[in-house]
Amino acid sequence: MNTEVNFCGIKMKNPVTVASGTFGYGREYSQYIDLNQLGAVITKGTFLKPKKGNPPPRICEVPGGMLNSIGLQNPGIEYFAKYDLPWLKSFDTKIIVNAGGSTIEEYVELCRILNTLDIDGVELNLSCPNVCEGCMAFGTTYDGTKKITGEVRKVLKDKPLIVKLTPNVTNITTIAKAAEDGGADAVSAINTILGMKIDINTRKPVLANNTGGYSGPGIRTIGVRMVYQMSQVINIPILGLGGICNADDAIEYMLAGATAISIGSANFTDPETSIKTIHGIEQYMKNHNIEDINSIIGKVQMN
Amino acid sequence: MGIIRKCELLKKEMITNGIYKFSIKAPEIAKEVKPGQFLEIKVSDTGEPFLRRPISVYNAEKDIVEFIIQVKGKGTELLSKLDIGKEIDIIGPLGFGTFKIQNYKNVAIVGGGIGIYPLYQLTKELKGKSNLNVYLGFRNKELVTCEKEFEEIGLNKLVITTDDGSYKEKGFVTDFMKKDIEEHMVDMIFACGPLAMLKTVRKFAIEKNIPCQISLEERMGCGIGACLGCAVKVITENGFRYGHVCKEGPVFNAQDVDI
Ligand SMILES: Cc1cc2nc3c(=O)[nH]c(=O)nc-3n(C[C@H](O)[C@H](O)[C@H](O)COP(=O)(O)OP(=O)(O)OC[C@H]3O[C@@H](n4cnc5c(N)ncnc54)[C@H](O)[C@@H]3O)c2cc1C
Numbered sequence: 001m002n003t004e005v006n007f008c009g010i011k012m013k014n015p016v017t018v019a020s021g022t023f024g025y026g027r028e029y030s031q032y033i034d035l036n037q038l039g040a041v042i043t044k045g046t047f048l049k050p051k052k053g054n055p056p057p058r059i060c061e062v063p064g065g066m067l068n069s070i071g072l073q074n075p076g077i078e079y080f081a082k083y084d085l086p087w088l089k090s091f092d093t094k095i096i097v098n099a100g101g102s103t104i105e106e107y108v109e110l111c112r113i114l115n116t117l118d119i120d121g122v123e124l125n126l127s128c129p130n131v132c133e134g135c136m137a138f139g140t141t142y143d144g145t146k147k148i149t150g151e152v153r154k155v156l157k158d159k160p161l162i163v164k165l166t167p168n169v170t171n172i173t174t175i176a177k178a179a180e181d182g183g184a185d186a187v188s189a190i191n192t193i194l195g196m197k198i199d200i201n202t203r204k205p206v207l208a209n210n211t212g213g214y215s216g217p218g219i220r221t222i223g224v225r226m227v228y229q230m231s232q233v234i235n236i237p238i239l240g241l242g243g244i245c246n247a248d249d250a251i252e253y254m255l256a257g258a259t260a261i262s263i264g265s266a267n268f269t270d271p272e273t274s275i276k277t278i279h280g281i282e283q284y285m286k287n288h289n290i291e292d293i294n295s296i297i298g299k300v301q302m303n
Numbered sequence: 304m305g306i307i308r309k310c311e312l313l314k315k316e317m318i319t320n321g322i323y324k325f326s327i328k329a330p331e332i333a334k335e336v337k338p339g340q341f342l343e344i345k346v347s348d349t350g351e352p353f354l355r356r357p358i359s360v361y362n363a364e365k366d367i368v369e370f371i372i373q374v375k376g377k378g379t380e381l382l383s384k385l386d387i388g389k390e391i392d393i394i395g396p397l398g399f400g401t402f403k404i405q406n407y408k409n410v411a412i413v414g415g416g417i418g419i420y421p422l423y424q425l426t427k428e429l430k431g432k433s434n435l436n437v438y439l440g441f442r443n444k445e446l447v448t449c450e451k452e453f454e455e456i457g458l459n460k461l462v463i464t465t466d467d468g469s470y471k472e473k474g475f476v477t478d479f480m481k482k483d484i485e486e487h488m489v490d491m492i493f494a495c496g497p498l499a500m501l502k503t504v505r506k507f508a509i510e511k512n513i514p515c516q517i518s519l520e521e522r523m524g525c526g527i528g529a530c531l532g533c534a535v536k537v538i539t540e541n542g543f544r545y546g547h548v549c550k551e552g553p554v555f556n557a558q559d560v561d562i
C-alpha cells in the first residue's frame with residue numbers, strides 16, 4: 001500500500017499535514033502526537049519582523065466551528081530560524097513555512113531569507129492585509145496575486161512555492177490561475193472565510209477586531225467545491241483544507257482534486273485528529289482495495 | 304503537562320441551582336495538578352459545539368478530581384446532563400502559570416462567583432503554612448456555594464458577601480478584603496473572579512505594594528498555547544506584548560499584566 005505523495009516536489013510519507021496557525025511551530029502538539037508521522041508541518045504565519053497580534057477577544061465559537069482574529073501574532077523569521085527550525089529538524093517530517101507580509105517588499109525580503117533556510121517549502125499567505133492598498137488582502141485580484149507570486153518567485157529560487165488562497169473572492173479559479181501564471185508550484189485552499197458575530201446584549205461584535213475568519217466543519221463544503229473548481233482550471237497540485245475533521249473529510253478533498261490536505265481547527269477539538277486521519281485513510285484504502293493513494297486524486301465522478 | 308485522557312464520571316451533584324459538582328476518576332491528573340490549573344473538557348462527540356471548555360480543578364485527592372461548573376451556555380449545559388459512568392474526554396492539567404506557594408505569614412484569598420473554585424485546592428495547600436483570610440463574594444444567597452468546605456479547612460477568617468445582602472455581609476467582597484488589609488497587612492493576595500473584581504484587586508495590590516497573584520479567563524481555542532487565541536497584555540520594559548492565558552497563565556502576577 002502506498003500513501004506517499006509528491007506534492008510539488010515535496011515527497012511526503014502521507015498526504016496529511018497540519019494547517020498554518022492551528023499548530024504553532026509544533027512544540028505544543030508534540031506533547032500529544034508524534035510529529036514523525038505527519039506528511040508535513042505547516043508553521044504559524046511568519047513575518048520578516050515580529051508581530052504583536054490583535055487585542056482579545058480573538059476567538060469566538062460559532063455553529064460549525066469558530067471565528068478567529070489572532071492578527072498574525074508571530075515572533076518573526078529570525079527567531080524562527082534560530083529557535084524553532086533546529087528543533088523541528090529533529091523530526092522526520094517535511095517543514096513548510098507559512099509566510100506573510102504587509103507589503104510586497106516585506107514578502108520578498110522574507111522569502112529571500114526562507115530560500116536559504118533548511119526547509120522543504122514555503123506557503124505564501126495571501127490573506128494578509130496589504131497596508132499599501134487600503135488593507136485589502138493581497139490575494140483578491142488576478143493582477144495582485146500574479147504580481148506578488150512573480151516577485152516572490154524571483155527570490156525563492158530553490159524551494160517549492162505554494163500560494164495559499166483566500167476564499168473571500170468572487171471567483172477563486174481566476175486567482176488560482178494568477179498564482180499559476182505568476183510561477184507558483186502549487187496552491188493551497190481555503191483560508192478562513194470572513195465572518196462576524198454580534199453579542200445582542202452589548203450590541204457589539206464579540207471579537208475585538210469586529211470581524212474574524214471562519215474555520216471548522218461549517219466551511220468544508222465550500223472548500224471542497226473550490227478545490228474541485230480549481231482542479232478543472234489549473235495544472236499545478238492543490239493542498240486542500242477547510243473543516244477537515246477525519247479521514248472521510250480528507251478523502252472528499254482528495255477526490256475533489258487535492259494532492260495533500262491539512263488539518264486545521266479540528267486539532268483544537270482533538271489533538272490526535274491528524275494521526276487518526278492518517279490511520280483512517282489507510283483503513284479506507286484497505287476497504288476499497290486501493291493500492292496507491294495517488295489513484296484517487298481528482299477521481300470524483302460528477303453527475 | 305496535560306495529556307488527553309478518558310475519565311469516568313463517578314459522581315455529579317447539583318450543589319445549587321445551575322451549579323454542578325463533578326467527581327471523575329483521574330489518578331494522573333490528581334497526582335500532577337497544581338493549584339490554579341485547568342482542564343479542557345470535550346463537551347460533545349458530534350463536533351457541535353466545536354471547542355472544548357476550560358474548567359478549573361476544584362479539588363484533587365487520591366484518584367479523584369473534582370470540578371464545579373455553572374451552566375452558562377450550550378457547552379456547560381451538555382456537561383450538566385452527562386450520565387454517571389460516562390467517560391469524559393479531558394486534556395489536562397493545563398497551564399504553566401499556577402498559584403505559587405511559599406511560606407507566607409498572612410495571606411488574603413479572594414474569590415468571586417465561579418472564581419472561588421480554583422481557590423479551594425490552593426487554600427488547602429496553604430493550610431499550616433500561612434494564616435488564611437478568605438473572602439468569597441456571590442451575587443445572591445442562591446449562588447453561595449462551598450462555604451462549609453472552605454470553613455472546614457480551618458481558616459483564620461472567612462468572609463462571605465452577597466451583592467444584594469441576601470446572605471451574610473452585603474456589598475463587594477473586595478471592600479471587605481481591603482478594609483481588613485488596611486488593619487492587618489498580608490504578604491500575598493490570591494484572587495480569581497470576574498474581570499471587574501480582578502481589576503479592583505490588582506489596583507489595590509499595586510497601590511499598597513502587596514504581591515498579588517490573579518487567575519485570568521479568556522476565550523480559548525486550543526488550550527495549550529498553539530493557536531494564540533487567549534491573549535492577555537503582559538507588561539514589558541518598552542510597553543507590552545500579548546501573552547497567552549492557557550500557557551503562561553491562567554495565574555499571573557497582578558503587576559505583570561494589564562487587564
Ligand atoms: C482558565 C479558566 C477556568 C475556568 N474555570 C471554570 C470553573 O471552574 N467553573 C466554571 O463554571 N467555569 C469556569 N470557567 C468559565 C467556563 O469556561 C465558561 O463558563 C464556559 O466555557 C462557557 O461555556 P458554554 O458553552 O456554557 O457557554 P457559551 O457562551 O455557549 O460558550 C461559547 C464559547 O465561549 C467560551 N466562553 C464563554 N464564557 C467564557 C469564559 N468566561 N471564559 C472563557 N471562555 C468562555 C466557551 O468556552 C465557548 O468557546 C473557566 C474559564 C477559564 C478560561
Ligand SMILES: Cc1cc2nc3c(=O)[nH]c(=O)nc-3n(C[C@H](O)[C@H](O)[C@H](O)COP(=O)(O)O)c2cc1C
Pocket residue numbers: 019020021022044045046068070072098125164190191192214215216217219241242243244262263264265266524530532
Ligand atoms: C487560530 C487560527 C490561526 C490561523 N492562522 C493562520 C496563519 O497564520 N496563516 C494562514 O495562512 N492561515 C491561518 N489560519 C487558517 C488555517 O490555516 C486554515 O486555512 C483555516 O482555518 C481553514 O481550515 P480549518 O477549517 O481546518 O481550520 C488560521 C486559522 C485559525 C483557526
Ligand code: FES
Pocket residue numbers: 522523524525526527528529530531532533547548549550
Ligand atoms: S487557547 Fe490556544 S493559545 Fe491559548
